Amino acid sequence: MTTSPGTILDGERRPGSITLRGRKVVGGYAEGEALVTRDTISGWGGINPMTGTVIETRHELRGQSFKDKILVFPGAKGSSGWSAAFHITRITGTAPKALVFNEMTTKIALGAVVMRIPAVTDFDRDPLEIIESGDWVTVDGDRGIVEIRRGPRN
Protein backbone atom coordinates (compact mmCIF):
# COMPACT_ATOMS: atom_id res chain seq x y z
CA MET A 1 0.00 0.00 0.00
CA THR A 2 1.75 3.14 -1.18
CA THR A 3 -1.13 5.61 -0.80
CA SER A 4 -0.99 7.57 2.42
CA PRO A 5 -4.16 8.28 4.39
CA GLY A 6 -6.20 11.06 2.90
CA THR A 7 -4.60 10.93 -0.53
CA ILE A 8 -7.02 11.96 -3.26
CA LEU A 9 -7.15 9.49 -6.10
CA ASP A 10 -9.00 9.60 -9.40
CA GLY A 11 -12.63 10.66 -9.47
CA GLU A 12 -13.11 11.26 -5.78
CA ARG A 13 -16.54 12.29 -4.69
CA ARG A 14 -15.30 13.34 -1.31
CA PRO A 15 -11.88 14.58 -0.28
CA GLY A 16 -9.83 12.03 1.58
CA SER A 17 -11.63 9.07 0.19
CA ILE A 18 -10.80 6.44 -2.42
CA THR A 19 -13.33 5.02 -4.86
CA LEU A 20 -13.21 1.55 -6.41
CA ARG A 21 -15.46 0.58 -9.30
CA GLY A 22 -16.58 -2.99 -9.82
CA ARG A 23 -19.52 -5.14 -10.81
CA LYS A 24 -22.70 -5.67 -8.83
CA VAL A 25 -23.07 -9.17 -7.42
CA VAL A 26 -25.92 -8.38 -5.04
CA GLY A 27 -27.51 -4.92 -4.81
CA GLY A 28 -28.14 -2.80 -1.75
CA TYR A 29 -26.18 -0.31 0.34
CA ALA A 30 -24.10 -0.82 3.46
CA GLU A 31 -21.36 0.95 5.34
CA GLY A 32 -19.09 -0.15 8.12
CA GLU A 33 -15.61 -0.98 9.25
CA ALA A 34 -13.50 -3.12 6.92
CA LEU A 35 -12.10 -6.51 7.92
CA VAL A 36 -9.46 -7.40 5.36
CA THR A 37 -7.69 -10.71 4.74
CA ARG A 38 -5.45 -12.01 1.98
CA ASP A 39 -6.54 -15.57 2.80
CA THR A 40 -9.51 -17.14 1.07
CA ILE A 41 -12.28 -18.17 3.46
CA SER A 42 -13.92 -21.57 3.95
CA GLY A 43 -17.59 -21.55 4.90
CA TRP A 44 -18.57 -24.86 6.47
CA GLY A 45 -15.68 -25.95 8.70
CA GLY A 46 -13.92 -22.61 8.26
CA ILE A 47 -16.25 -20.37 10.23
CA ASN A 48 -18.45 -20.74 13.28
CA PRO A 49 -21.79 -19.39 12.04
CA MET A 50 -23.15 -19.14 15.59
CA THR A 51 -20.50 -16.57 16.56
CA GLY A 52 -19.49 -15.17 13.18
CA THR A 53 -15.82 -16.01 13.68
CA VAL A 54 -13.17 -17.62 11.49
CA ILE A 55 -12.02 -20.95 12.98
CA GLU A 56 -9.73 -22.37 10.29
CA THR A 57 -6.31 -23.42 11.64
CA ARG A 58 -3.55 -21.09 10.41
CA HIS A 59 -6.04 -18.58 8.94
CA GLU A 60 -4.95 -14.95 9.19
CA LEU A 61 -8.32 -14.07 10.78
CA ARG A 62 -8.55 -17.08 13.08
CA GLY A 63 -10.62 -16.16 16.12
CA GLN A 64 -11.73 -12.82 14.63
CA SER A 65 -15.37 -11.88 14.09
CA PHE A 66 -16.77 -10.61 10.78
CA LYS A 67 -20.13 -9.70 12.30
CA ASP A 68 -21.31 -6.31 10.99
CA LYS A 69 -18.00 -5.80 9.16
CA ILE A 70 -17.40 -5.10 5.49
CA LEU A 71 -15.56 -8.33 4.68
CA VAL A 72 -12.77 -7.74 2.13
CA PHE A 73 -11.16 -10.96 0.93
CA PRO A 74 -9.84 -12.77 -2.16
CA GLY A 75 -12.74 -15.25 -2.33
CA ALA A 76 -14.24 -18.50 -1.13
CA LYS A 77 -12.72 -21.95 -0.85
CA GLY A 78 -13.47 -25.36 0.58
CA SER A 79 -16.72 -27.14 1.27
CA SER A 80 -19.89 -26.75 -0.77
CA GLY A 81 -21.52 -25.88 2.54
CA TRP A 82 -20.19 -22.31 2.04
CA SER A 83 -23.53 -20.73 1.24
CA ALA A 84 -25.41 -22.64 3.96
CA ALA A 85 -22.83 -21.74 6.64
CA PHE A 86 -22.99 -18.04 5.73
CA HIS A 87 -26.79 -18.29 5.31
CA ILE A 88 -26.93 -19.34 8.98
CA THR A 89 -24.96 -16.21 9.94
CA ARG A 90 -27.90 -14.20 8.59
CA ILE A 91 -30.22 -16.19 10.87
CA THR A 92 -28.02 -15.89 13.95
CA GLY A 93 -27.32 -12.21 13.30
CA THR A 94 -23.57 -12.66 12.85
CA ALA A 95 -23.36 -11.94 9.10
CA PRO A 96 -21.02 -9.36 7.63
CA LYS A 97 -22.63 -6.15 6.34
CA ALA A 98 -21.23 -6.51 2.82
CA LEU A 99 -18.78 -8.55 0.74
CA VAL A 100 -15.94 -7.04 -1.30
CA PHE A 101 -13.94 -9.71 -3.11
CA ASN A 102 -11.81 -10.57 -6.16
CA GLU A 103 -12.49 -14.12 -7.28
CA MET A 104 -16.01 -15.04 -8.40
CA THR A 105 -17.10 -18.58 -7.55
CA THR A 106 -20.46 -20.29 -7.26
CA LYS A 107 -19.93 -20.57 -3.50
CA ILE A 108 -19.53 -16.86 -2.95
CA ALA A 109 -22.28 -15.85 -5.43
CA LEU A 110 -24.86 -18.11 -3.78
CA GLY A 111 -23.65 -17.15 -0.29
CA ALA A 112 -24.00 -13.43 -1.04
CA VAL A 113 -27.49 -13.97 -2.50
CA VAL A 114 -28.84 -15.88 0.51
CA MET A 115 -27.17 -13.57 3.06
CA ARG A 116 -29.03 -10.75 1.25
CA ILE A 117 -26.13 -8.35 1.69
CA PRO A 118 -24.55 -6.09 -0.92
CA ALA A 119 -21.61 -7.65 -2.72
CA VAL A 120 -19.24 -6.27 -5.38
CA THR A 121 -16.41 -7.86 -7.40
CA ASP A 122 -14.36 -7.33 -10.63
CA PHE A 123 -12.77 -4.05 -9.49
CA ASP A 124 -10.71 -1.58 -11.52
CA ARG A 125 -8.03 -1.90 -8.81
CA ASP A 126 -7.30 -4.63 -6.29
CA PRO A 127 -9.28 -3.88 -3.11
CA LEU A 128 -6.78 -5.95 -1.11
CA GLU A 129 -4.08 -3.41 -2.10
CA ILE A 130 -6.20 -0.41 -1.14
CA ILE A 131 -8.38 -1.32 1.85
CA GLU A 132 -6.98 -1.98 5.33
CA SER A 133 -8.76 -3.43 8.34
CA GLY A 134 -10.33 -0.58 10.28
CA ASP A 135 -11.00 1.63 7.24
CA TRP A 136 -14.56 2.94 6.96
CA VAL A 137 -16.06 1.53 3.78
CA THR A 138 -19.32 2.18 1.99
CA VAL A 139 -20.62 -0.38 -0.50
CA ASP A 140 -23.16 0.59 -3.15
CA GLY A 141 -24.00 -2.83 -4.55
CA ASP A 142 -26.36 -1.64 -7.28
CA ARG A 143 -23.79 0.70 -8.81
CA GLY A 144 -20.81 -1.51 -8.00
CA ILE A 145 -19.05 1.32 -6.14
CA VAL A 146 -16.96 0.95 -3.01
CA GLU A 147 -15.69 4.02 -1.19
CA ILE A 148 -12.94 3.92 1.42
CA ARG A 149 -12.01 6.35 4.16
CA ARG A 150 -8.92 5.69 6.23
CA GLY A 151 -9.46 4.60 9.81
CA PRO A 152 -12.70 4.26 11.72
CA ARG A 153 -15.39 6.88 11.30
CA ASN A 154 -14.93 9.82 13.71
Added chain:
Amino acid sequence: MRLTEAEEAMLDGREGKAKQKAMDLLVRYGEALGAERFVDTTNVTGVPAYYSPVLLDYYKVAPDDAYEVIYSRFDLDSDEVVEVPRMVVNSCGLQGGVDAEGWKTLGKSYEALRMSERSEAASAARGVRILKTCTPYLAGNVPKLGEHCAWMESSAVVYCNSVLGARTNTEGRESTSAAMLTGKIPDWGFHRDEFRFATHHIQVEVNVESVMDWGMLGYFIGAAVGERIPVVTGRFSRPDLIHHKHFGAAAASSGGVEMYHLEGVTPEAPSLRQALGSKAPAAVIPYGKAEQRRTYDELNARATDPNVDFVMLGCPHAALEQLREIAGLLDGRRISGNCRLWVFTSRAIKAEADVSGYTAVIRAAGGAVLTDTCSSIAQAVPPGTRVVALDSAKQTHYLPAIMGIQAWFGTTAECIDAALTGRWNGRRP
Protein backbone atom coordinates in the same frame (compact mmCIF):
# COMPACT_ATOMS: atom_id res chain seq x y z
CA MET B 1 -30.46 -13.46 -17.72
CA ARG B 2 -32.30 -14.56 -20.83
CA LEU B 3 -35.02 -17.06 -19.93
CA THR B 4 -36.80 -19.57 -22.15
CA GLU B 5 -40.58 -19.62 -22.26
CA ALA B 6 -40.66 -22.60 -19.89
CA GLU B 7 -38.37 -20.80 -17.45
CA GLU B 8 -40.50 -17.64 -17.64
CA ALA B 9 -43.57 -19.77 -16.91
CA MET B 10 -41.95 -21.10 -13.74
CA LEU B 11 -40.79 -17.63 -12.67
CA ASP B 12 -44.30 -16.22 -13.27
CA GLY B 13 -45.80 -18.84 -10.97
CA ARG B 14 -47.67 -20.70 -13.73
CA GLU B 15 -46.01 -23.94 -12.57
CA GLY B 16 -46.84 -23.41 -8.91
CA LYS B 17 -45.39 -21.47 -6.01
CA ALA B 18 -42.48 -23.77 -5.21
CA LYS B 19 -41.10 -23.62 -8.76
CA GLN B 20 -41.63 -19.86 -8.74
CA LYS B 21 -39.59 -19.43 -5.57
CA ALA B 22 -36.95 -21.85 -6.89
CA MET B 23 -36.63 -19.91 -10.17
CA ASP B 24 -36.52 -16.60 -8.32
CA LEU B 25 -33.56 -17.84 -6.29
CA LEU B 26 -31.85 -19.33 -9.36
CA VAL B 27 -32.25 -16.05 -11.29
CA ARG B 28 -30.78 -14.03 -8.40
CA TYR B 29 -27.93 -16.55 -8.21
CA GLY B 30 -27.36 -16.54 -11.98
CA GLU B 31 -27.26 -12.74 -12.03
CA ALA B 32 -24.79 -12.68 -9.14
CA LEU B 33 -22.54 -14.98 -11.15
CA GLY B 34 -22.96 -12.94 -14.32
CA ALA B 35 -24.51 -15.92 -16.15
CA GLU B 36 -26.63 -15.23 -19.23
CA ARG B 37 -28.80 -18.34 -19.29
CA PHE B 38 -29.58 -21.66 -17.63
CA VAL B 39 -28.65 -25.19 -18.66
CA ASP B 40 -30.96 -28.14 -18.18
CA THR B 41 -29.58 -30.37 -15.48
CA THR B 42 -30.52 -34.04 -15.19
CA ASN B 43 -28.57 -34.99 -12.08
CA VAL B 44 -28.72 -33.14 -8.76
CA THR B 45 -27.16 -34.09 -5.43
CA GLY B 46 -27.79 -32.03 -2.33
CA VAL B 47 -29.14 -31.95 1.21
CA PRO B 48 -32.77 -30.90 0.70
CA ALA B 49 -34.40 -29.46 3.84
CA TYR B 50 -31.70 -30.92 6.07
CA TYR B 51 -32.97 -30.33 9.61
CA SER B 52 -30.74 -28.77 12.22
CA PRO B 53 -31.59 -27.55 15.72
CA VAL B 54 -30.63 -23.97 14.83
CA LEU B 55 -33.12 -23.92 11.93
CA LEU B 56 -35.96 -25.63 13.84
CA ASP B 57 -35.39 -23.16 16.63
CA TYR B 58 -35.24 -20.11 14.40
CA TYR B 59 -38.35 -21.04 12.40
CA LYS B 60 -40.07 -22.21 15.62
CA VAL B 61 -41.26 -25.43 14.03
CA ALA B 62 -41.48 -29.05 15.25
CA PRO B 63 -39.69 -31.76 13.24
CA ASP B 64 -43.05 -33.23 12.14
CA ASP B 65 -44.04 -29.99 10.40
CA ALA B 66 -40.61 -28.74 9.42
CA TYR B 67 -40.00 -30.00 5.86
CA GLU B 68 -41.84 -27.38 3.85
CA VAL B 69 -40.93 -24.59 6.26
CA ILE B 70 -37.21 -25.33 6.03
CA TYR B 71 -37.33 -26.12 2.30
CA SER B 72 -39.10 -22.84 1.60
CA ARG B 73 -37.47 -20.44 3.98
CA PHE B 74 -33.91 -21.76 4.08
CA ASP B 75 -33.36 -23.84 0.93
CA LEU B 76 -35.34 -21.60 -1.43
CA ASP B 77 -34.60 -18.41 0.57
CA SER B 78 -38.31 -17.59 0.37
CA ASP B 79 -40.09 -15.49 3.00
CA GLU B 80 -43.27 -17.41 2.23
CA VAL B 81 -43.78 -21.09 3.04
CA VAL B 82 -44.79 -23.04 -0.07
CA GLU B 83 -45.94 -26.59 -0.77
CA VAL B 84 -43.02 -28.67 -2.01
CA PRO B 85 -43.95 -30.99 -4.91
CA ARG B 86 -42.06 -34.00 -6.35
CA MET B 87 -38.57 -33.42 -7.71
CA VAL B 88 -38.47 -33.21 -11.52
CA VAL B 89 -34.99 -34.69 -12.16
CA ASN B 90 -32.73 -37.42 -10.75
CA SER B 91 -32.14 -36.09 -7.24
CA CYS B 92 -29.94 -37.64 -4.56
CA GLY B 93 -29.47 -36.88 -0.89
CA LEU B 94 -25.86 -36.60 0.33
CA GLN B 95 -24.39 -37.25 3.80
CA GLY B 96 -26.04 -35.99 6.97
CA GLY B 97 -25.11 -35.71 10.63
CA VAL B 98 -26.47 -38.96 12.06
CA ASP B 99 -26.03 -42.67 11.33
CA ALA B 100 -29.48 -44.28 11.38
CA GLU B 101 -27.97 -47.46 12.88
CA GLY B 102 -24.89 -46.25 14.73
CA TRP B 103 -26.33 -43.06 16.21
CA LYS B 104 -25.62 -44.18 19.77
CA THR B 105 -21.96 -44.87 18.94
CA LEU B 106 -21.77 -41.33 17.56
CA GLY B 107 -23.23 -40.02 20.81
CA LYS B 108 -26.28 -38.62 19.05
CA SER B 109 -29.64 -38.19 20.76
CA TYR B 110 -32.81 -40.02 19.81
CA GLU B 111 -34.25 -36.59 18.91
CA ALA B 112 -31.41 -36.01 16.45
CA LEU B 113 -32.10 -39.39 14.86
CA ARG B 114 -35.84 -38.65 14.59
CA MET B 115 -35.06 -35.26 13.03
CA SER B 116 -32.89 -36.89 10.40
CA GLU B 117 -35.44 -39.62 9.70
CA ARG B 118 -38.31 -37.15 9.31
CA SER B 119 -36.34 -35.04 6.85
CA GLU B 120 -35.25 -38.12 4.91
CA ALA B 121 -38.75 -39.62 4.70
CA ALA B 122 -40.20 -36.33 3.45
CA SER B 123 -37.44 -36.11 0.81
CA ALA B 124 -37.96 -39.74 -0.24
CA ALA B 125 -41.69 -39.12 -0.61
CA ARG B 126 -40.82 -36.41 -3.14
CA GLY B 127 -38.59 -38.73 -5.16
CA VAL B 128 -35.15 -37.99 -3.66
CA ARG B 129 -32.82 -41.00 -3.57
CA ILE B 130 -31.48 -41.33 -0.03
CA LEU B 131 -27.84 -42.19 -0.75
CA LYS B 132 -26.52 -40.58 2.44
CA THR B 133 -22.94 -40.32 1.27
CA CYS B 134 -20.25 -37.90 0.09
CA THR B 135 -19.43 -40.51 -2.61
CA PRO B 136 -22.62 -40.77 -4.70
CA TYR B 137 -20.46 -42.09 -7.56
CA LEU B 138 -19.77 -45.20 -5.43
CA ALA B 139 -23.37 -45.61 -4.35
CA GLY B 140 -25.25 -45.79 -7.65
CA ASN B 141 -25.18 -42.29 -9.14
CA VAL B 142 -22.52 -42.16 -11.85
CA PRO B 143 -23.04 -39.23 -14.25
CA LYS B 144 -22.24 -39.66 -17.93
CA LEU B 145 -19.47 -37.88 -19.87
CA GLY B 146 -20.70 -34.34 -20.57
CA GLU B 147 -23.84 -34.62 -18.43
CA HIS B 148 -24.85 -31.31 -16.83
CA CYS B 149 -25.05 -31.90 -13.08
CA ALA B 150 -25.74 -29.73 -10.06
CA TRP B 151 -23.75 -31.31 -7.27
CA MET B 152 -22.84 -30.34 -3.75
CA GLU B 153 -19.95 -31.87 -1.80
CA SER B 154 -16.62 -30.53 -2.99
CA SER B 155 -14.94 -33.97 -3.12
CA ALA B 156 -17.78 -35.35 -5.29
CA VAL B 157 -17.78 -32.25 -7.51
CA VAL B 158 -14.07 -32.58 -8.31
CA TYR B 159 -14.54 -36.31 -9.03
CA CYS B 160 -17.55 -35.60 -11.27
CA ASN B 161 -15.70 -33.04 -13.40
CA SER B 162 -12.24 -34.58 -13.45
CA VAL B 163 -12.68 -38.36 -13.49
CA LEU B 164 -16.11 -38.74 -15.09
CA GLY B 165 -15.97 -35.74 -17.44
CA ALA B 166 -19.46 -34.68 -16.39
CA ARG B 167 -20.07 -30.99 -15.74
CA THR B 168 -20.86 -29.33 -12.45
CA ASN B 169 -19.93 -26.31 -10.42
CA THR B 170 -19.68 -26.62 -6.67
CA GLU B 171 -23.29 -25.98 -5.95
CA GLY B 172 -24.71 -25.18 -2.53
CA ARG B 173 -27.64 -26.39 -0.55
CA GLU B 174 -29.96 -23.65 -1.79
CA SER B 175 -29.10 -23.98 -5.50
CA THR B 176 -29.39 -27.79 -5.48
CA SER B 177 -32.74 -27.73 -3.72
CA ALA B 178 -33.95 -25.21 -6.33
CA ALA B 179 -32.52 -27.33 -9.17
CA MET B 180 -34.30 -30.47 -7.93
CA LEU B 181 -37.63 -28.67 -8.43
CA THR B 182 -36.82 -27.01 -11.77
CA GLY B 183 -34.10 -29.00 -13.57
CA LYS B 184 -32.24 -25.68 -14.11
CA ILE B 185 -28.85 -24.35 -13.05
CA PRO B 186 -26.90 -21.28 -14.26
CA ASP B 187 -24.84 -21.87 -17.41
CA TRP B 188 -21.57 -20.70 -15.92
CA GLY B 189 -18.19 -22.09 -15.02
CA PHE B 190 -17.68 -25.81 -15.53
CA HIS B 191 -20.77 -26.18 -17.75
CA ARG B 192 -18.86 -24.26 -20.43
CA ASP B 193 -16.05 -25.70 -22.60
CA GLU B 194 -13.75 -22.68 -22.33
CA PHE B 195 -13.79 -22.79 -18.52
CA ARG B 196 -12.55 -26.38 -18.24
CA PHE B 197 -8.99 -25.99 -19.52
CA ALA B 198 -6.06 -26.21 -17.13
CA THR B 199 -4.49 -22.96 -15.96
CA HIS B 200 -1.56 -24.28 -13.89
CA HIS B 201 0.96 -26.98 -14.73
CA ILE B 202 2.16 -29.16 -11.84
CA GLN B 203 5.32 -31.15 -12.54
CA VAL B 204 5.59 -34.15 -10.24
CA GLU B 205 9.25 -34.98 -9.57
CA VAL B 206 8.75 -37.52 -6.78
CA ASN B 207 7.04 -40.91 -6.94
CA VAL B 208 3.31 -40.66 -6.18
CA GLU B 209 1.78 -44.08 -5.67
CA SER B 210 -0.08 -44.66 -2.39
CA VAL B 211 -3.33 -43.16 -1.14
CA MET B 212 -1.23 -41.05 1.25
CA ASP B 213 1.01 -39.87 -1.62
CA TRP B 214 -2.03 -38.81 -3.65
CA GLY B 215 -3.59 -37.10 -0.63
CA MET B 216 -0.42 -35.07 -0.03
CA LEU B 217 -0.12 -34.14 -3.72
CA GLY B 218 -3.75 -32.98 -3.74
CA TYR B 219 -3.24 -31.00 -0.55
CA PHE B 220 -0.15 -29.32 -2.00
CA ILE B 221 -1.89 -28.49 -5.27
CA GLY B 222 -4.99 -27.02 -3.61
CA ALA B 223 -2.82 -24.66 -1.59
CA ALA B 224 -0.73 -23.80 -4.67
CA VAL B 225 -3.51 -23.12 -7.19
CA GLY B 226 -6.49 -22.11 -5.04
CA GLU B 227 -9.58 -22.10 -7.27
CA ARG B 228 -7.62 -22.62 -10.51
CA ILE B 229 -7.44 -25.77 -12.61
CA PRO B 230 -4.24 -27.83 -12.43
CA VAL B 231 -2.87 -30.24 -15.02
CA VAL B 232 -0.47 -32.74 -13.49
CA THR B 233 2.39 -34.40 -15.36
CA GLY B 234 5.34 -36.50 -14.27
CA ARG B 235 6.11 -39.36 -11.94
CA PHE B 236 2.75 -40.67 -10.80
CA SER B 237 1.49 -44.21 -11.11
CA ARG B 238 -1.85 -44.67 -12.84
CA PRO B 239 -4.37 -43.78 -10.11
CA ASP B 240 -7.32 -46.00 -9.23
CA LEU B 241 -10.69 -44.74 -8.04
CA ILE B 242 -9.51 -44.46 -4.42
CA HIS B 243 -6.43 -42.42 -5.37
CA HIS B 244 -8.64 -40.01 -7.35
CA LYS B 245 -11.05 -39.81 -4.42
CA HIS B 246 -8.34 -38.83 -1.90
CA PHE B 247 -6.43 -36.58 -4.31
CA GLY B 248 -9.47 -34.55 -5.36
CA ALA B 249 -10.87 -34.30 -1.83
CA ALA B 250 -7.55 -32.93 -0.56
CA ALA B 251 -7.19 -30.40 -3.40
CA ALA B 252 -10.75 -29.21 -2.76
CA SER B 253 -10.00 -28.68 0.95
CA SER B 254 -6.67 -26.83 1.01
CA GLY B 255 -7.87 -24.86 -2.02
CA GLY B 256 -11.00 -24.63 -4.09
CA VAL B 257 -10.05 -27.08 -6.85
CA GLU B 258 -13.21 -28.20 -8.70
CA MET B 259 -11.49 -29.89 -11.62
CA TYR B 260 -8.07 -31.31 -12.38
CA HIS B 261 -6.41 -32.94 -15.33
CA LEU B 262 -3.89 -35.77 -15.14
CA GLU B 263 -1.99 -36.06 -18.39
CA GLY B 264 -2.86 -39.27 -20.16
CA VAL B 265 -5.36 -40.30 -17.47
CA THR B 266 -8.42 -38.03 -17.11
CA PRO B 267 -10.86 -37.81 -20.05
CA GLU B 268 -10.17 -34.19 -21.00
CA ALA B 269 -6.38 -34.51 -20.80
CA PRO B 270 -5.19 -36.91 -23.51
CA SER B 271 -2.15 -34.62 -23.71
CA LEU B 272 -0.72 -31.67 -21.79
CA ARG B 273 -1.45 -29.37 -24.74
CA GLN B 274 -5.11 -30.44 -24.95
CA ALA B 275 -5.58 -30.07 -21.19
CA LEU B 276 -4.25 -26.50 -21.43
CA GLY B 277 -6.41 -25.69 -24.47
CA SER B 278 -3.22 -24.83 -26.37
CA LYS B 279 -2.59 -21.90 -24.03
CA ALA B 280 0.49 -21.37 -21.88
CA PRO B 281 -0.04 -22.13 -18.20
CA ALA B 282 -0.16 -19.20 -15.77
CA ALA B 283 2.50 -21.00 -13.73
CA VAL B 284 4.60 -24.15 -13.80
CA ILE B 285 4.91 -25.53 -10.29
CA PRO B 286 7.32 -28.32 -9.29
CA TYR B 287 6.37 -30.96 -6.72
CA GLY B 288 9.49 -32.70 -5.51
CA LYS B 289 10.77 -34.27 -2.31
CA ALA B 290 10.98 -30.89 -0.53
CA GLU B 291 7.38 -29.98 -1.40
CA GLN B 292 6.16 -33.43 -0.38
CA ARG B 293 7.93 -33.19 3.00
CA ARG B 294 6.63 -29.68 3.59
CA THR B 295 3.08 -30.90 2.88
CA TYR B 296 3.52 -33.83 5.26
CA ASP B 297 4.80 -31.49 7.98
CA GLU B 298 1.90 -29.09 7.47
CA LEU B 299 -0.61 -31.91 7.78
CA ASN B 300 1.08 -33.13 10.96
CA ALA B 301 1.68 -29.65 12.43
CA ARG B 302 -1.14 -29.96 14.94
CA ALA B 303 0.06 -33.15 16.64
CA THR B 304 2.64 -33.51 19.41
CA ASP B 305 1.30 -36.35 21.58
CA PRO B 306 2.08 -39.85 20.21
CA ASN B 307 -0.66 -41.42 22.33
CA VAL B 308 -3.54 -41.91 19.90
CA ASP B 309 -7.01 -42.42 21.35
CA PHE B 310 -9.06 -42.33 18.15
CA VAL B 311 -8.59 -43.52 14.56
CA MET B 312 -11.07 -42.33 11.94
CA LEU B 313 -11.03 -43.73 8.42
CA GLY B 314 -13.39 -43.30 5.48
CA CYS B 315 -13.01 -39.71 4.28
CA PRO B 316 -14.37 -39.52 1.64
CA HIS B 317 -16.55 -42.54 2.47
CA ALA B 318 -14.59 -45.77 2.17
CA ALA B 319 -14.78 -47.86 -1.00
CA LEU B 320 -15.24 -51.62 -0.62
CA GLU B 321 -11.53 -52.18 -1.37
CA GLN B 322 -10.62 -49.91 1.55
CA LEU B 323 -12.85 -51.85 3.94
CA ARG B 324 -11.20 -55.04 2.70
CA GLU B 325 -7.77 -53.49 3.30
CA ILE B 326 -8.70 -52.37 6.83
CA ALA B 327 -10.11 -55.81 7.68
CA GLY B 328 -6.91 -57.38 6.33
CA LEU B 329 -4.63 -55.05 8.33
CA LEU B 330 -6.52 -55.83 11.55
CA ASP B 331 -5.79 -59.48 10.84
CA GLY B 332 -7.85 -60.94 13.68
CA ARG B 333 -6.24 -58.73 16.35
CA ARG B 334 -8.06 -56.43 18.77
CA ILE B 335 -7.51 -52.70 18.87
CA SER B 336 -5.95 -51.10 21.94
CA GLY B 337 -8.23 -50.62 24.94
CA ASN B 338 -7.17 -46.93 24.94
CA CYS B 339 -8.23 -46.35 21.35
CA ARG B 340 -11.41 -46.32 19.26
CA LEU B 341 -11.65 -47.08 15.54
CA TRP B 342 -14.48 -45.71 13.39
CA VAL B 343 -14.69 -46.38 9.65
CA PHE B 344 -17.23 -44.37 7.67
CA THR B 345 -18.82 -45.48 4.40
CA SER B 346 -22.08 -45.29 2.47
CA ARG B 347 -25.08 -47.53 3.13
CA ALA B 348 -24.59 -49.11 -0.31
CA ILE B 349 -20.95 -50.03 0.32
CA LYS B 350 -21.66 -51.15 3.87
CA ALA B 351 -24.25 -53.60 2.53
CA GLU B 352 -21.49 -55.07 0.36
CA ALA B 353 -18.99 -55.07 3.24
CA ASP B 354 -21.56 -56.87 5.40
CA VAL B 355 -21.98 -59.74 2.94
CA SER B 356 -18.23 -59.83 2.28
CA GLY B 357 -17.55 -60.28 6.01
CA TYR B 358 -15.40 -57.12 6.37
CA THR B 359 -17.83 -55.43 8.76
CA ALA B 360 -17.74 -58.45 11.07
CA VAL B 361 -13.91 -58.49 11.08
CA ILE B 362 -13.72 -54.78 11.93
CA ARG B 363 -16.33 -55.21 14.68
CA ALA B 364 -14.59 -58.27 16.12
CA ALA B 365 -11.43 -56.15 16.40
CA GLY B 366 -13.35 -53.61 18.45
CA GLY B 367 -13.95 -51.09 15.64
CA ALA B 368 -17.20 -49.72 14.23
CA VAL B 369 -18.36 -49.37 10.63
CA LEU B 370 -20.61 -46.32 10.43
CA THR B 371 -22.59 -44.77 7.59
CA ASP B 372 -24.31 -41.55 6.50
CA THR B 373 -21.84 -39.09 8.04
CA CYS B 374 -18.28 -38.61 9.37
CA SER B 375 -16.69 -37.12 12.47
CA SER B 376 -16.42 -33.64 10.94
CA ILE B 377 -19.99 -33.52 9.61
CA ALA B 378 -21.50 -35.12 12.72
CA GLN B 379 -19.09 -33.20 14.97
CA ALA B 380 -18.71 -36.49 16.80
CA VAL B 381 -15.63 -38.17 18.23
CA PRO B 382 -15.49 -40.73 21.07
CA PRO B 383 -15.80 -39.11 24.51
CA GLY B 384 -12.47 -37.80 25.80
CA THR B 385 -10.70 -37.86 22.42
CA ARG B 386 -7.53 -35.79 22.45
CA VAL B 387 -5.48 -37.22 19.57
CA VAL B 388 -6.81 -38.67 16.34
CA ALA B 389 -5.01 -40.54 13.54
CA LEU B 390 -6.26 -40.07 9.97
CA ASP B 391 -5.38 -41.28 6.47
CA SER B 392 -7.30 -38.49 4.77
CA ALA B 393 -5.73 -35.09 4.09
CA LYS B 394 -9.22 -33.64 3.84
CA GLN B 395 -10.31 -34.89 7.26
CA THR B 396 -6.97 -33.75 8.69
CA HIS B 397 -7.69 -30.29 7.31
CA TYR B 398 -11.10 -30.06 9.00
CA LEU B 399 -11.36 -32.25 12.09
CA PRO B 400 -8.75 -30.66 14.41
CA ALA B 401 -10.25 -27.19 13.80
CA ILE B 402 -13.83 -28.37 14.28
CA MET B 403 -13.26 -30.54 17.38
CA GLY B 404 -10.20 -28.88 18.94
CA ILE B 405 -8.09 -32.06 18.93
CA GLN B 406 -4.63 -33.07 17.69
CA ALA B 407 -4.39 -35.02 14.43
CA TRP B 408 -1.73 -37.28 12.93
CA PHE B 409 -1.81 -37.92 9.19
CA GLY B 410 -0.32 -41.03 7.56
CA THR B 411 -1.03 -44.21 5.65
CA THR B 412 -4.01 -46.47 6.29
CA ALA B 413 -1.58 -49.08 7.65
CA GLU B 414 -0.04 -46.54 10.06
CA CYS B 415 -3.53 -45.62 11.27
CA ILE B 416 -4.47 -49.25 11.87
CA ASP B 417 -1.15 -49.74 13.68
CA ALA B 418 -2.05 -46.77 15.91
CA ALA B 419 -5.46 -48.32 16.59
CA LEU B 420 -3.81 -51.62 17.60
CA THR B 421 -1.02 -50.10 19.74
CA GLY B 422 -2.47 -46.76 20.84
CA ARG B 423 0.76 -45.13 19.61
CA TRP B 424 1.59 -43.11 16.51
CA ASN B 425 4.57 -44.47 14.60
CA GLY B 426 4.07 -42.68 11.31
CA ARG B 427 7.08 -42.24 9.04
CA ARG B 428 7.91 -38.97 7.35
CA PRO B 429 8.41 -39.64 3.62
